[in-house]
Every structure is written in C-alpha cells, then in structure tokens.
Amino acid sequence: MNKKTKKGRFGEYGGQFIAETLMNAVQELEKEYLFYKENAAFQSELTNLLNNYAGRPSLLYYAEKMTGELGGAKIYLKREDLNHTGSHKINNVLGQTLLAKKMGKTRIIAETGAGQHGVAAATAAALMGMECEIFMGKEDTERQALNVYRMKLLGAKVNTVTSGTMTLKDAVNETMREWVSRIDDTHYVLGSVMGPHPFPMMVRDFHRVIGKEIKEQILKAEGRLPDAVIACIGGGSNAIGAFYEFIEDTSVRLFGCEAGGLGVETPQNAATITNGSIGIFHGMKSYFCQDEYGQIAPVHSISAGLDYPGIGPEHAHLHDIKRSTYVAVTDADAVEAFEYLSRTEGIIPAIESAHAVAYAKKIAPEMGTNQIIVINLSGRGDKDVASIARYKGVNINE
Amino acid sequence: MNRISKAFENKKALITFITGGDPDIETTEKLILAMEEAGADIIEIGIPFSDPVSEGVIIQEADKRALDSGCTADKLFDMVKKVRTKTDIPLLFMTYANPVYSYGTDLFMAKCKEAGIDGVIVPDAPFEEKDEFEEEANRHGICMISMIAPTSGGRIKQIACEAQGFLYCVSSLGVTGVSNGIKSNIAELIEEVKKTSAIPCAVGFGIFTPDQASDMAAVSDGVIVGSAIVRLIAKFRNECIEPVKQLVKELKNSIV
Numbered sequence: 190m191n192k193k194t195k196k197g198r199f200g201e202y203g204g205q206f207i208a209e210t211l212m213n214a215v216q217e218l219e220k221e222y223l224f225y226k227e228n229a230a231f232q233s234e235l236t237n238l239l240n241n242y243a244g245r246p247s248l249l250y251y252a253e254k255m256t257g258e259l260g261g262a263k264i265y266l267k268r269e270d271l272n273h274t275g276s277h278k279i280n281n282v283l284g285q286t287l288l289a290k291k292m293g294k295t296r297i298i299a300e301t302g303a304g305q306h307g308v309a310a311a312t313a314a315a316l317m318g319m320e321c322e323i324f325m326g327k328e329d330t331e332r333q334a335l336n337v338y339r340m341k342l343l344g345a346k347v348n349t350v351t352s353g354t355m356t357l358k359d360a361v362n363e364t365m366r367e368w369v370s371r372i373d374d375t376h377y378v379l380g381s382v383m384g385p386h387p388f389p390m391m392v393r394d395f396h397r398v399i400g401k402e403i404k405e406q407i408l409k410a411e412g413r414l415p416d417a418v419i420a421c422i423g424g425g426s427n428a429i430g431a432f433y434e435f436i437e438d439t440s441v442r443l444f445g446c447e448a449g450g451l452g453v454e455t456p457q458n459a460a461t462i463t464n465g466s467i468g469i470f471h472g473m474k475s476y477f478c479q480d481e482y483g484q485i486a487p488v489h490s491i492s493a494g495l496d497y498p499g500i501g502p503e504h505a506h507l508h509d510i511k512r513s514t515y516v517a518v519t520d521a522d523a524v525e526a527f528e529y530l531s532r533t534e535g536i537i538p539a540i541e542s543a544h545a546v547a548y549a550k551k552i553a554p555e556m557g558t559n560q561i562i563v564i565n566l567s568g569r570g571d572k573d574v575a576s577i578a579r580y581k582g583v584n585i586n587e
Numbered sequence: 588m589n590r591i592s593k594a595f596e597n598k599k600a601l602i603t604f605i606t607g608g609d610p611d612i613e614t615t616e617k618l619i620l621a622m623e624e625a626g627a628d629i630i631e632i633g634i635p636f637s638d639p640v641s642e643g644v645i646i647q648e649a650d651k652r653a654l655d656s657g658c659t660a661d662k663l664f665d666m667v668k669k670v671r672t673k674t675d676i677p678l679l680f681m682t683y684a685n686p687v688y689s690y691g692t693d694l695f696m697a698k699c700k701e702a703g704i705d706g707v708i709v710p711d712a713p714f715e716e717k718d719e720f721e722e723e724a725n726r727h728g729i730c731m732i733s734m735i736a737p738t739s740g741g742r743i744k745q746i747a748c749e750a751q752g753f754l755y756c757v758s759s760l761g762v763t764g765v766s767n768g769i770k771s772n773i774a775e776l777i778e779e780v781k782k783t784s785a786i787p788c789a790v791g792f793g794i795f796t797p798d799q800a801s802d803m804a805a806v807s808d809g810v811i812v813g814s815a816i817v818r819l820i821a822k823f824r825n826e827c828i829e830p831v832k833q834l835v836k837e838l839k840n841s842i843v
Contacts, residue, residue, distance in 0.1 A: 195715065204719075206684050206711045208641050209746075210736035210760060352647060353638060362640050369641075370761030370768075372738060469684035469711070469719070470638065482659050483689030484637040 197386020200509055202502035205385040207365075207472045214372045219387040221292050226394065231291065238283045242316065243273045245280075245398065249406035249563070255533050262416065262556035264549060266536070266566045267403050269427065276539065276568030277399060277427045278309035282378060284395035286313035289376035296320040296371075299378040300364040302329055302357035302423065303494035303541065304336025305568055306380030311345035313378075321345040324364045327355040329493045332576050354487045357423070357497045361471055381424025382501035385472030389501050396430025403563055404434050411561060417442045417552070420565040421544040422515065423459070423495035425504045427567035432513060442514065444552075445504060446544040448490030449517035459488035461500040462508050462515035470498075475505040491520035491580065494541040494568075518544040524580060526550060527570060539568030540577065590677040590705050591730060591752040594628040595787040599804045599842045600753075601626060602789055603835055604681065604813030606633040606649035608658025610824045612666050617828055618820075623676045625832040626839030631708065631811070632667070634660050634682035641683075641710045643764035645814040648821060660690055664702045671703030679732065681708040684719070692720055696727040706730035706752045714746050725751075735780065736760075737770040747784040754780060756807065758792045764814030766795045774806040797841035804842035812838055 197203045225231040239245040248268040256264045269277040301307030307323040314321030353359035368377040382389045420428035422445035435441040450458030461476045468477040478486035478498040490496040507513040526547035531537045549564050578585045594600045603622050635653035687695050721731045730752035759768030777788045790803040791811030800810045820827045
C-alpha cells in the first residue's frame with residue numbers, strides 16, 4: 190500500500206492512527222456504517238428523526254437589515270441554531286446514535302467542548318434509551334456550566350477532565366482512553382469530522398444535509414448559487430456540512446473561520462491552518478498547532494467549541510488544493526459580531542458561529558449588491574450569554 | 588543476530604520502561620545502568636509527549652514531569668549516545684506518532700541509529716499505518732515493534748507475519764498502569780501468534796507485581812513493566828535508583 194492511497198485519506202490526510210486495541214472496533218464501525226448508509230430503512234428512520242424530532246429542514250433566512258447596513262452582498266443565515274438542542278450537532282448525533290443502536294451497543298460516550306455536542310449526545314441517548322457519559326475539560330465545565338447541568342438533566346453522566354490543558358483536546362484524549370477500556374457495549378460518538386477513519390467521512394455525511402438544504406433553499410429564493418459560504422471551524426463539522434454540496438461548484442467560494450483568539454501573532458489562539466503544521470494526532474494526519482518537537486500546543490479561544498489544536502483531515506486537504514480558504518477571527522471581533530447580530534437581526538448566535546458572522550461583516554461590504562453570502566449559523570448563543578457578559582466585565586449569575 | 592533477538596535467547600526477557608527525563612535526564616541515564624545491573628534485558632525509554640493517549644495516570648504524570656524538566660528528543664538522543672558507550676543492553680524508544688513525524692521520520696530514525704537505539708514503539712501506528720514509519724526505520728537498521736491486543740482477533744496473523752524484534756502483547760483493554768485489567772485470554776493470544784511466526788512475544792500493560800510477572804512470563808517470552816517502576820520514580824524522585832533496582836531484581840527473579 191502506498192502511503193497516500195490508503196483508506197480514509199483526503200489527499201495525504203486522515204488515516205487510522207490509533208491503538209491496536211481500537212482497530213477492530215473502527216473497522217467494524219466502517220463496515221456497519223457503509224451497510225446502513227445504503228440501507229433505505231435506516232435512512233428513512235434517520236430522516237424521520239431529523240425532520241420530526243430535530244426540526245429539519247432548518248430555515249435559510251434573508252438577513253435584510255444586516256444586508257442593508259453593510260451595503261454589499263445579500264446575506265442569508267442558515268439557521269442551524271433553530272435545530273433541537275440549539276446547534277448543528279444534533280444531525281451527527283442522531284445518525285451515530287441510531288447506528289450504534291443498530292450495532293447492538295447500549296452505551297455511548299462523547300467528548301464536548303462548548304457542551305453543544307455533549308447536550309446533543311445526551312439528548313439522543315435519552316431518546317433512544319442508551320446509557321451516556323460525557324467527557325468535558327474542567328475549564329469548559331466552568332465557562333459552560335449551564336450545559337453541564339443540561340446534560341445531567343438529560344440523564345448523562347458528566348466526567349470532568351483535569352488532565353493537560355483541561356479543554357476539548359484533553360476531553361478527546363480521555364474519551365479515547367475510556368473507549369479503549371470498554372469497547373464491547375460502547376460506541377464513541379465523536380463530535381466532529383476528525384479522529385480515525387471512518388469518523389471524518391461518516392460525520393461529514395451526517396452533516397451533508399446542511400449544504401443540501403442551503404442549495405435547494407437558495408435556488409428557490411434567488412434562482413442561483415451563492416458566491417460565498419462562510420462557517421466557523423474548530424474540528425470542522427458544521428463547515429464541512431455547509432461546504433460539501435458546493436465543492437464541485439467552483440463559483441462558490443468557501444470560507445472557514447478559525448479561532449484567532451487574542452491574535453494569530455500571539456501564542457493565544459487556535460488558528461490551526463494559519464499557524465499550525467502537519468502532524469499526526471487524535472487518529473489522523475492533519476494540521477495541528479504544535480511546537481518544533483511535535484508537542485501539541487495549549488491553544489486558546491473565547492469559544493470552547495473552537496478551542497482545539499487540530500482540524501479535520503478533509504479541511505486540510507481542501508486547504509492544500511486551495512478549494513476553501515481558512516481565515517482567523519479574533520475573540521474581540523467574534524464578540525463584536527455576537528453583539529451585532531443580536532442587535533441587528535434579533536438573533537443571538539453561538540460565540541463559535543459569531544466567528545463566521547464577523548468574517549461576513551468584513552467581506553460583505555467589499556462585494557456587489559448582486560452577490561450572495563450564506564453564513565452557516567451553527568448554533569444559538571444562549572449558552573454564551575453569561576461568559577460574554579463576564580468578558581465585557583459584567584458579573585451576572587447564570 | 589541483533590541485540591533484541593539476543594535478549595530472548597534461552598530465557599524469558601524482562602523489559603522495563605521509564606519515561607526519559609523523569610525527573611531529569613541524569614536520573615534516566617543512571618536508571619538505565621541500574622536496571623541493567625538489576626537484571627533488565629531490554630530497556631524502553633519513553634520520549635515524553637504532551638498527549639499520551641495510551642497511558643494511564645501514572646505515565647501521564649511522568650510525561651508531564653519530563654516535559655516540565657525540559658526534556659526533548661534531542662536531549663534523549665545525546666543521553667543515549669553517552670550511555671551506549673557504557674552498555675550493550677537493547678534500548679528502545681517508545682513515543683507517539685507526532686513526535687516522530689514532526690521531527691522528520693527519516694532524521695529521527697537516523698538519529699536513533701547514531702545514538703545506538705535498537706527499536707521504536709509507536710502505539711498509535713497500528714498495522715495499517717506502520718509504513719508511515721517502518722521504511723525509514725528499517726533503512727537505518729531500527730526495528731519497528733508491533734503490538735497486538737486482546738481485541739485483535741483475526742488481525743493477529745497479518746501483524747505477526749510482519750512483526751520485527753518482538754511482538755508487544757497488550758494484556759488488557761484500556762491504558763497502561765491499570766493493575767486489575769489483565770485479560771484471561773493472553774495464552775490463547777500468544778498461541779495464535781506462534782501458529783504463524785516464531786517472533787518472541789512479550790506481555791505488557793498492568794503488570795505491577797512479581798506474581799503477575801511470573802504468571803505472564805509462564806505463557807510468553809517476556810514481560811514489560813512500566814507503571815510499577817514509574818510509580819517509584821514519582822515517589823522517590825532523584826532517590827529512586829535503589830528502590831527501582833530492588834523492584835527490577837524481584838521482577839527478574841520471578842520470571843527466571
């Protein structure tokens with residue numbers, strides 16, 4: 190086998206860099222996934238859940254006031270924030286939990302950063318009668334305390350991770366350690382398009398519905414494709430979901446907005462493509478923020494969901510072939526966009542999604558009024574209100 | 588015959604693990620010689636990694652201590668080069684894919700050879716991904732050590748066929764350093780290997796006591812002990828040489 194032609198590769202990225210103990214489990218998962226992917230009964234069961242439980246299709250909303258204020262391209266918001274549990278994460282979680290159930294698993298485990306994936310996983314577990322344990326970095330349990338309580342309310346056990354930097358990457362480490370200890374009855378519901386094959390492919394497939402709907406909806410509303418699709422990016426699940434249907438449509442520019450933190454010139458950011466280099470970690474070859482000896486960097490973002498030192502392998506490939514563009518958006522600009530969208534459209538975005546809003550604000554005025562931008566509004570911002578207040582120096586109790 | 592094969596000749600091999608640079612490089616160097624004197628047949632030196640996903644808490648903390656003390660791959664290459672002038676014991680590096688890849692795999696393996704390292708263990712490079720490292724390793728005469736686990740099942744044959752040096756048999760599900768996790772099917776696992784290959788099989792993960800070492804040695808060609816030793820280093824720091832020597836002696840006696 191050639192290094193670059195192996196299974197689960199996107200260009201040279203991806204692969205299955207995991208412990209031998211897990212190899213049979215991921216190979217089994219791949220086999221089962223490929224079977225159910227083509228299984229009409231499974232797909233119809235999943236579609237039914239997405240439509241009648243999660244509330245799909247989500248709206249494509251014309252942000253008329255924002256468009257008018259910025260004075261350039263027409264701006265549409267893909268309202269993934271209106272999904273049940275408040276973000277795009279439910280798409281993947283319903284898919285994986287249903288698959289786990291078909292595979293005879295009785296327990297799911299998941300990592301979470303902002304808590305959105307953890308809440309979605311706990312929700313799916315409650316719905317489908319599965320046991321559920323969530324792993325969350327200590328720093329994140331503090332900045333997203335409301336989501337911790339929400340997960341517990343849904344019947345999940347929440348494990349606080351105190352190793353390493355106590356954020357998302359450490360939550361992934363700990364969930365992998367748990368999975369390797371208990372594979373028989375447990376499925377690891379990975380929350381992004383990362384990790385070993387088949388996760389990047391499978392999670393992307395479960396989120397493809399976002400881009401499919403955008404395409405149908407924009408064609409209906411405007412009779413043409415958008416000029417740009419913008420999404421925030423940590424691991425990259427909402428971004429790949431929004432981008433995937435447009436990859437062949439080369440007139441559509443694709444922008445992924447990374448966490449610029451305190452600035453990409455400082456060490457305090459999580460801008461993987463901007464500042465990272467190629468490495469092998471968390472089961473995949475991709476770009477990572479790391480030092481010269483390959484030690485994974487302690488990254489920073491105001492957004493717990495983007496506070497991750499890696500990026501999914503398909504994004505690494507899209508970057509290399511120059512099909513999508515990855516830009517860094519700072520904490521300060523994201524907070525400004527968070528407030529702007531709330532004030533202008535009456536929509537409070539997740540601080541993750543606010544990174545995409547910030548970039549749209551920057552490029553919309555430079556584009557023509559006959560052009561169209563779609564922002565993937567991946568989640569709602571209720572969870573962030575208290576931490577943004579703290580950021581602004583306002584002390585409120587949640 | 589290379590140094591690794593020789594270590595299994597006519598005896599059960601005791602393989603001991605320490606994290607390089609824990610608590611400092613000087614202690615690591617002393618420990619290598621002390622463990623050899625106490626009866627170790629092969630020594631595994633961990634290159635500390637920020638995110639050691641296969642490790643339990645004991646070795647996670649060792650990696651952190653080593654990184655905090657400023658340990659790097661380059662410092663370990665220098666140390667091994669120095670210690671190699673004093674001993675002929677087979678020395679292995681155990682680290683994760685990223686420290687090797689980001690160093691430049693070919694350069695890493697060349698430095699291993701130059702320093703006198705015999706083999707490399709990369710737990711997150713399974714059979715399907717080993718060629719990311721193996722070609723470069725072998726080019727410089729370094730063995731890539733493969734692993735099998737209680738969950739390997741039908742994969743054992745292909746892994747055993749291509750295994751180099753010895754086969755690292757993971758005794759339990761989960762991470763290193765969990766003392767009650769050893770699975771009961773280790774003997775069958777090794778029988779399965781022996782059907783296709785004469786490669787020596789050493790059992791590791793969760794072996795703390797001489798009794799456990801003795802049980803595992805009875806069904807295999809050697810045992811690997813890490814967390815039990817690292818635990819002593821955590822407790823005694825720079826004063827760890829004698830307690831480690833004592834444990835290694837007891838382990839060695841238990842498997843003879």
